[in-house]
Amino acid sequence: MEKPFRLFSALGSGGVPVEAAMTLIGLPYDIVEAPTWEGEAEQAKVAVVNPLRQIPALVTPAGETITESAAILIWLADNHPEEGLSPALDSPQRAQFLRWMTFIPASLYSLFWVRDEPSRLVGDNAEMQAKVKAATAERILDCWRMMESQLTPGRYLFGDQMTVLDLYVAVVSRWGPRRVRFYEVAPRMAEVVKRVDADPRLAAFWEKRFPFFEGWERLGQQAG
Known part of the structure; x- marks a missing residue:
């Protein structure tokens, strides 16, 4: 075995x-x-x-x-x-695939280290913590907006085949400031992540590891 x-x-x-x-x-x-x-x-x-x-x-x-x-x-x-979860090494899409795969952690994911616990940078000052939360929310949205402007999605971000980039974006876009804001700034990418959400091959997986429920797209929106 x-x-x-x-x-x-x-x-x-x-x-x-x-x-x-x-x-x-x-x-x-x-x-x-x-x-x-x-x-x-x-x-x-x-x-x-x-x-x-x-x-x-x-x-x-x-x-x-x-x-x-x-x-x-x-x-x-x-x-x-x-x-087929990534463009082949000799694919003309390979460079852009690698660009966006590293963009997610470098420009977006890293912000959550600050966002999830603002006291790491500003101590127990509640007013400063709120400012950090608001500023990181706007920066995250700016990053999604820029990514949207640089891509021409098909059914998925790189055409008709789902890649690990689609999986990555589908998960990270569910974190703050939540999907409802992501949909606003990245409407074409929104259609892609909704397709990933609905993929029947992953239905049981999502239910177990990151379940959908009524109102999940807006959960925590007021908190940023």
Whole structure:
């Protein structure tokens, strides 16, 4: 029996697009549930494979550890080209695919380290924390708006084939300032992520790992 991968992840987290990709590929994997934002005990679970104590972290059957969500997604797609989850190495779309795969963590994902706990930068000052939340919300929207202006989506961001970039955007766009704002600033990308949401191959997966429910697109909107 094939030895499973081991993925340190958590419900609704940046590990979810990795889980989704592995589900589409059909790879066996075990989840180590580690919501690191809940405190030291959860962070300690991840520390054994990632000194930064961050998820996701993937341990391969060979015992190699891969961290950083974009790196894991690209690695998975490239190692399973038959699934078509990334443009081929010699594809004319490859450079732009890599551009946007790294844009997500560099320009968007990184803001959540500040956004999720503003006290890391401004201490316990409630007024300053609110300003940080508002400023990061606007920056995130600016990034989505710019990405939208640079892409010409088909059914998916790079044509008719779903890639790991579609999975990545579908998950990250569900975080603050929430999908309803994402739809406003990136209407063409909105159609893509809605298609990813509705993919029947992922229906059971979404229900388990990042479930939809009434009003989810606006949840937390007032808080940014």
